[in-house]
Amino acid sequence: xxxxxxxxxxxxxxxxxxxxxxxxxxxxxxxxxxxxxxxxxxxxxxxxxxxxxxxxxxxxxxxxxxxxxxxxxxxxxxxxxxxxxxxxxxxxxxxxxxxxxxxxxxxxxxxxxxxxxxxxxxxxxxxxxxxxxxxxxxxxxxxxxxxxxxxxxxxxxxxxxxxxxxxxxxxxxxxxxxxxxxxxxxxxxxxxxxxxxxxxxxxxxxxxxxxxxxxxxxxxxxxxxxxxxxxxxxxxxxxxxxxxxxxxxxxxxxxxxxxxxxxxxxxxxxxxxxxxxxxxxxxxxxxxxxxxxxxxxxxxxxxxxxxxxxxxxxxxxxxxxxxxxxxxxxxxxxxxxxxxxxxxxxxxxxxxxxxxxxxxxxxxxxxxxxxxxxxxxxxxxxxxxxxxxxxxxxxxxxxxxxxxxxxxxxxxxxxxxxxxxxxxxxxxxxxxxxxxxxxxxxxxxxxxxxxxxxxxxxxxxxxxxxxxxxxxxxxxxxxxxxxxxxxxxxxxxxxxxxxxxxxxxxxxxxxxxxxxxxxxxxxxxxxxxxxxxxxxxxxxxxxxxxxxxxxxxxxxxxxxxxxxxxxxxxxxxxxxxxxxxxxxxxxxxxxxxxxxxxxxxxxxxxxxxxxxxxxxxxxxxxxxxxxxxxxxxxxxxxxxxxxxxxxxxxxxxxx
Numbered sequence: 001x002x003x004x005x006x007x008x009x010x011x012x013x014x015x016x017x018x019x020x021x022x023x024x025x026x027x028x029x030x031x032x033x034x035x036x037x038x039x040x041x042x043x044x045x046x047x048x049x050x051x052x053x054x055x056x057x058x059x060x061x062x063x064x065x066x067x068x069x070x071x072x073x074x075x076x077x078x079x080x081x082x083x084x085x086x087x088x089x090x091x092x093x094x095x096x097x098x099x100x101x102x103x104x105x106x107x108x109x110x111x112x113x114x115x116x117x118x119x120x121x122x123x124x125x126x127x128x129x130x131x132x133x134x135x136x137x138x139x140x141x142x143x144x145x146x147x148x149x150x151x152x153x154x155x156x157x158x159x160x161x162x163x164x165x166x167x168x169x170x171x172x173x174x175x176x177x178x179x180x181x182x183x184x185x186x187x188x189x190x191x192x193x194x195x196x197x198x199x200x201x202x203x204x205x206x207x208x209x210x211x212x213x214x215x216x217x218x219x220x221x222x223x224x225x226x227x228x229x230x231x232x233x234x235x236x237x238x239x240x241x242x243x244x245x246x247x248x249x250x251x252x253x254x255x256x257x258x259x260x261x262x263x264x265x266x267x268x269x270x271x272x273x274x275x276x277x278x279x280x281x282x283x284x285x286x287x288x289x290x291x292x293x294x295x296x297x298x299x300x301x302x303x304x305x306x307x308x309x310x311x312x313x314x315x316x317x318x319x320x321x322x323x324x325x326x327x328x329x330x331x332x333x334x335x336x337x338x339x340x341x342x343x344x345x346x347x348x349x350x351x352x353x354x355x356x357x358x359x360x361x362x363x364x365x366x367x368x369x370x371x372x373x374x375x376x377x378x379x380x381x382x383x384x385x386x387x388x389x390x391x392x393x394x395x396x397x398x399x400x401x402x403x404x405x406x407x408x409x410x411x412x413x414x415x416x417x418x419x420x421x422x423x424x425x426x427x428x429x430x431x432x433x434x435x436x437x438x439x440x441x442x443x444x445x446x447x448x449x450x451x452x453x454x455x456x457x458x459x460x461x462x463x464x465x466x467x468x469x470x471x472x473x474x475x476x477x478x479x480x481x482x483x484x485x486x487x488x489x490x491x492x493x494x495x496x497x498x499x500x501x502x503x504x505x506x507x508x509x510x511x512x513x514x515x516x517x518x519x520x521x522x523x524x525x526x527x528x529x530x531x532x533x534x535x536x537x538x539x540x541x542x543x544x545x546x547x548x549x550x551x552x553x554x555x556x557x558x559x560x561x562x563x564x565x566x567x568x569x570x571x572x573x574x575x576x577x578x579x580x581x582x583x584x585x586x587x588x589x590x591x592x593x594x595x596x597x598x599x600x601x602x603x604x605x606x607x608x609x610x611x612x613x614x615x616x617x618x619x620x621x622x623x624x625x626x627x628x629x630x631x632x633x634x635x636x637x638x639x640x641x642x643x644x645x646x647x648x649x650x651x652x653x654x655x
Contacts, residue, residue: 065084065086065090066086066087066088066090067085067086068083068084068085068108068111069083069084069085069086070082070083070084071084073150073151073154075146075147075150075151076143076146078133080133080134080147080150080151081131081134082128082129082130082131082151082155083107083108083111083128083129083131084126084127084128084129084155085111085116085117085120085126085127085129086126087120087121087124087125087126088121090124090125090126091411093167093410093411093413093414094124094125094126094167095123095124095125095126095167095168095169095345096125096126096127096128096155096167096168096169097116097120097125097126097127097128097168097169097170097171097341097344098128098130098152098155098168098169098170098171098180099111099116099127099128099129099130099170099171099172099173099176099180100129100130100131100139100148100171100172100173100176100177100179100180101129101130101131101132101173101176102139102173102174102175102176102177102331103132103137103138103139103174103175103176104137104138105137107129107131110129110331110332111127111129113332114331114332114333114334114337115332115333115334115335115337115338116129116337116341118334118337118338119337119338119340119341120341122338122341123341123342123345125167125169125341125345128151128155130147130148130151130176130179130180132144132176139175139176139178139179141175141178141179144179145179145182145183148179148180148182148183149183152183156168167192167348167414168190168191168192168349169191169192169193169194169195169344169345170183170184170191170193170194170195171194171195171196171197171340171344172195172196172197172199173197173198173199173331174197174198174199175199176199177196177197177198177199178199178200178201179199180194180196180199181194181196181199181200181201181275182201182205182209184252185201185206185209185210185247185248185278186209186247188247188250188251188252188282189250189349190349191252191349192252192253192344192347192348192349192359193252193253193254193255193343193344193346193347194252194253194254194255195254195255195257195340195343195344196254196255196256196257196258197257197258197324197330197331198257198258198259198260200258200260200271200272200275201275203271203274203275206274206275206278209247209248210246210247210248210278211246211247211248212246212247213245213246213247248278248281248282249281249282250282251282251283251284251316251317251359252279252282252283252317252359253283253316253317253318253319253343253344253346253347253359254279254283254318254319254320255319255320255321255322255340255343256272256275256276256279256319256320256321256322257322257324257330257336257340258272258321258322258323258324259323259324259325259326260272276319276321279319280300280319282317283300283317283318283319284317285300285301285317285318285319286300286301297321297322297323298320298321299318299319299320299321300318300319300320300321301318316346316347316359316360316361317359320343345362346361346362347359347360347361347362348360348361348362348417350417350418350601350602358603358604360417362417363416363417365386365413365416365417369388369416369422370388370389370391371386371387371388371416371422372386372387373385373386373387373413374386374387374457374460376456376460378449378452378453378456379449379452381449383435383436383449383453384412384435384436385412385433385434385435385436385457386412386413386416386433386434386436387431387432387433387434387461388416388421388422388425388426388431388432388433388434389431389465390425390426390429390430390431391426392426392429393429393431393465395465395466396466397466398466398467398468398469399429399430399431399465399466399467399468400428400429400430400431400467400468400471400472400473400616401430401431401432401433401458401461401467401468401471401472401473402421402425402430402431402432402433402472402473402474402475402611402615403432403433403435403454403457403472403473403474403475403476403484403487404419404421404432404433404434404435404474404475404476404480405434405435405474405475405476405477405479405480405481405483405484405487405500406418406434406435406436406476406477406479406480407476407477407478407479407480407481407502407602408478408479410480411436412434412435412436413434413436415434415477415480416434418602419477419602419604419607420604420607421434421475421607424607424611428611428612428616430471431461431465431467433457433461435453435454435457450483450486450487450490451486451490451491454487454491454494455491455494458472458494469494469620470496470619470620470621471496471616471618471619471620472494472495472496472620473495473496473497473498473499473615473618474487474488474495474498474500475498475499475500475501475610475615476500476501477500477501477502477503477601477602478501478502478503478600479503480500480503481500481501481502481503481504481519482503482505484498484499484500485498485500485503485504485505485507485517485519485541486505488511488515488517489507489509489511489515490509492511492512492513492514492515493512493513493624495515496515496516496618496619496620496626497515497516497517497518497614497615497618497626498515498516498517498518498615499517499518499519499520499591499609499610499611499614499615500518500519500520500610501519501520501521501522501602501606501610502520502521502522502525502600502601502602503519504519504521504540504541504542505541506540506541506544507540507541507544507545508544511548512624513624513625513626514548514549514589514625514626515549515626516549516587516588516589516590516591516614516618516626516628517541517545517549517589517590517591518588518590518591518592518593518610518614519541519591519592519593520576520592520593520594520595520606520609520610521592521593521594521595521598522594522595522597522598522599522600522601523594523595523596523597523598524597524598524599524600525598525599525600540561541592542561542581542590542592543557543558543560543561544557545589545590546560546561546581546589546590549581549583549589549590550581550583550589550590560581561581564579564581567581568580568581568582569582569588573609575595575596575597575598576593576594576595576596576605576606576609577593577594577595577596578591578592578593578594578609579591579592579593580592585628586628586630587628588614588628591614593609617629617630
């Protein structure tokens with residue numbers, strides 16, 4: 001018996017040695033990035049010259065990179081590196097995965113032999129491999145948290161990577177798994193999924209870290225301090241919707257793959273069983289019911305259905321556990337790698353600012369929703385938009401049209417799932433289009449491109465669908481809000497109203513027609529820290545549109561903007577607070593809203609306050625000027641009541 005055990009042990013050691021030998025041999029050819037910090041250069045690399053971004057063949061926003069690349073950063077006075085793998089024709093905004101390799105391997109070889117390069121090709125994500133100090137090829141668990149943090153921050157801010165929150169996944173092996181799991185435990189709000197191979201963490205550290213707040217800052221102030229009238233009070237549901245969770249209470253889909261013991265022992269301070277329990281608690285997973293799927297021997301799903309008010313978080317948290325035999329062979333099991341990649345790709349996390357962000361199932365706009373992509377060459381640029389037509393549309397009558405402009409760093413395709421405007425369009429019976437800028441930091445290159453692009457889309461859709469030309473609207477977030485307000489300024493012949501979030505701009509042009517405007521900002525974004533930023537000059541957002549829409553001079557408009565308590569109507573609904581400047585008939589031509597606790601991002605609930613409470617009530621008259629029709633006020637007031645009280649949640653989100 002002893003001989004048999006000895007023999008089996010020797011076989012395991014030989015297999016481990018062979019695996020390590022394969023990992024440690026000379027790696028693939030890697031291009032050192034000569035354009036660190038810039039995305040304007042396009043390079044020829046090992047797999048051939050990539051297409052430029054602005055061609056008919058390019059599928060959206062090309063990154064300018066392809067193949068394996070190594071980039072260097074400075075961490076605590078040392079030069080460190082990471083390797084990036086870009087599949088062919090990757091586009092900005094595709095998913096991204098951070099992978100921490102184990103100590104003692106050649107990073108490029110590990111990516112190839114483990115199957116992660118193939119998984120990146122299949123699932124179309126950018127792969128960022130974090131690696132130990134090249135001098136030692138060993139992770140230092142005492143100090144390399146700084147490297148993980150610095151590399152993550154460096155990558156996510158580089159514009160040619162276009163790191164979209166909601167598309168970030170994390171994987172780690174061995175001691176690299178320990179570091180990557182500690183990172184996700186410290187910053188759970190950024191992770192849409194985590195998979196760890198043998199990457200245990202110290203239980204004492206885990207417990208202490210888990211008690212910390214999941215956010216870096218508390219709400220900026222009470223609403224009684226922020227409102228110019230002094231009469232807006234903190235909402236009754238603030239504590240429920242915006243509860244400040246600890247890090248250990250934030251859901252993250254997790255797959256633990258381990259050869260370690262699942263049972264605690266007196267001498268073991270990193271028991272895998274406690275780590276599993278940590279993630280089960282974080283995901284509010286059912287403690288007793290276990291399921292076996294391709295994603296693990298044990299799978300624990302969330303114990304109750306969930307659709308958090310405001311966040312629209314949808315039941316996506318789960319914990320998978322796979323018990324593996326000792327040895328490194330499963331590190332290079334390509335079938336297992338493919339399954340892990342599929343597991344991670346099923347979830348997205350969208351920024352909401354309400355402390356822990358929204359976890360939702362991933363959707364494919366074309367295959368899951370029937371959304372169609374359209375492309376056209378406009379003024380020498382190949383531009384893209386996505387189009388959702390409600391299933392109730394049969395061409396028998398004219399329907400409204402909404403332009404939804406994405407924010408900076410996003411794409412039209414990403415904005416579909418981020419905002420879920422397609423759900424409102426389906427329920428309310430209008431067509432929504434999601435235009436895409438020719439790069440993610442400029443909505444079609446400013447007004448000179450925005451106007452011809454928008455007019456082209458408008459004309460093209462009219463040639464294929466019956467559009468109610470008196471009910472055309474614009475919305476957007478951040479850069480997209482700027483685009484929506486530019487649409488109001490430069491295309492007032494088309495748009496009856498705009499309602500957007502998280503940005504307002506200055507205006508010093510003559511606008512042909514009135515356009516009703518609403519902007520909603522978050523309490524914790526810089527635009528709201530000082531109310532006067534919205535009324536700094538006569539050409540700022542509020543005084544300009546008050547003057548244009550209500551027909552008063554600049555001095556009067558400035559006075560009305562800076563003294564809303566005297567000239568405006570205010571009302572509250574749960575986390576949402578509004579100031580409206582109306583005409584003598586009660587039509588709210590200019591509206592400014594605040595959402596408690598929200599940062600510079602998006603929450604789906606605001607769609608109600610943009611469509612039902614504002615946009616849908618405006619239509620263009622025969623003279624081209626908007627007309628206000630508040631036919632649904634009583635019904636909407638009932639919806640607002642349910643938002644405040646939490647009753648009849650199905651009425652709040654009927655779509």
